Amino acid sequence: MNTLQLDLGERSYPIHIGANLLAQPDLYKKHLKGSLTAVVTNETVAPLYADRVVKTLESLGQKVKLIVLPDGEVFKTWEVLQKIFDGLLECSADRKATLVALGGGVIGDMTGFAAACYMRGIRFIQVPTTLLSQVDSSVGGKTGINHPLGKNMVGAFYQPQAVIADLDTLKTLPPKELAAGLAEVIKHGAIADAEFLTWIENNQNALNACDPKAMEHAVRRSCEIKSQVVAQDEKEGGLRAILNFGHTFGHAIEAGMGYGQWLHGEAVGCGMVLAADLSVRVGLLSEADASRLKKITAALRLPTVPPKLGINRYMELMSVDKKAEGGEVRYILLDGFGRAKIQAVDDALVIQTLQAAGAG
């Protein structure tokens, strides 16, 4: 087992990465306060892992409430979030209760937000079971739900007590979801570590095959990079926005297609290809590097061609993106591999990127 530490002063927490962690009581024990734990999961994950986690918590003397939500990004809504509050209130959960988020990014985001809001804040533990959530969403404290007019528009910065990333859970992941997670792995290399990007390029077969050794390295290095960025800028005052590389285009694809049509990671994969193209047009990245990133993305079985939503629709969708500040959209660009830059870009160049990619 590898254990990293996300350093945020009194909000610091460990990130455990390894095989067979779900059933290790010690990893949960020190993070519990009261005698009640609610395990929040979804209909897909529950039959696979809920029993193991519930039994482990019960072995620690916890009363455990299991809350099973429907599975999918379309359910990342207030109505479904409400089911977590209902479950907590039904068993008279107090401020000492702990939530365990057992599932992917949607479960982690919603459970974290429920923990942030229930009685103005209770503890929670992230137990991510998808690659996407292990390498990205479970780390860093971004929680929230979607609004019909925008993704993650309602939420909180709220840190977990711990992240327990059990690599064994990746074995049951459908190939599409594995690829979606690899998009964020590529992202970490692209924005912060050119060497790691090369490692990804050289290990694409192992990654596509979900080879345990390869996954361990991919998850660990991703968590290290993300932790370092978050530790410097917890609430996204500046630097942290580089983690949104590929996300401005990606969010537009997700929202434009309707949440749930494209997986988040698929949209980010395609979004990175567009952002790299834009970086070339701005004069920051070589065409060879943009083309290399596109090849890596395709090799990891991610889409590289955006859906034809129409240029105007893209521009409109991106204007509502969270990174739109004072009316101008700020893009995350690559200033060579391993170096990200945040800046406003002329609409004309963005339109060129979209047109060249066939998004019109």
Add this chain to the structure above:
Amino acid sequence: MNTLQLDLGERSYPIHIGANLLAQPDLYKKHLKGSLTAVVTNETVAPLYADRVVKTLESLGQKVKLIVLPDGEVFKTWEVLQKIFDGLLECSADRKATLVALGGGVIGDMTGFAAACYMRGIRFIQVPTTLLSQVDSSVGGKTGINHPLGKNMVGAFYQPQAVIADLDTLKTLPPKELAAGLAEVIKHGAIADAEFLTWIENNQNALNACDPKAMEHAVRRSCEIKSQVVAQDEKEGGLRAILNFGHTFGHAIEAGMGYGQWLHGEAVGCGMVLAADLSVRVGLLSEADASRLKKITAALRLPTVPPKLGINRYMELMSVDKKAEGGEVRYILLDGFGRAKIQAVDDALVIQTLQAAGAG
């Protein structure tokens, strides 16, 4: 104008108290970041004050969005909160936008929570227009909404940039709401300042008549006391719970009657009388003092007799209260005037208090 400071490190903020403050641009100016402000208010307050606040903000060059919610505790729900998010997204509000909460406690709590959650946190300014909100809810950063199974069960600790308490707004307050606010004024005297309680006793006519001088003192001293408590324990780890004196019984009354039937302050007024009686039974307070507190409460036109919900119903309602910890309800008691104490109490004594008051 009096200006107090709530000292919370980097989250410190000023509390301005005085006449004719709504229309003073300087009080808002330094707390705005971007160019968009959304003023959130309700159908009762909007015709009285919205125009003045909107014009003042416009004079600072702000684009102002007015969001008018229905009036009342029954509307302190997610569905109504959603209207704030809708309003913000309709005008593409970004993270630099500021919310202004113009109204009473419900508006302040909901607007504060919306500010806490919108894009994971934007700025907000409290402009309380009721006595209750000026002396209590606008100060200290408790925000939230109700859940069908409990009051304020979903929320956040989230501090405003400033509190602007314009005493002129109290002139339009219905007598019932004035009395409801005075309940929290009495509370501050009872838990923290015996001398202030005596001042309240000696100035009951001026307070009932909403005399400007009397109101100024009542608001200022209340804000001072509350600020001092909150500065020591922002997130209610311990001490801050003394501000809930009268609230355990009060919340049970509110929930048992159905939110909106009793005003919050009325329920707290009656709840303090019950809590004082319980303090006598526990051996902390003299019967004479409990009787004196009951007289002051009645003199300020607050109810002192609880509704007949049945003893079991009361016990059940109080068990779900936020102050229930690990299964036992912790009561805020008076250890003489000016000194509050938090402790668990035998159910038998609580039942005696309820029976003696005719709550069965």
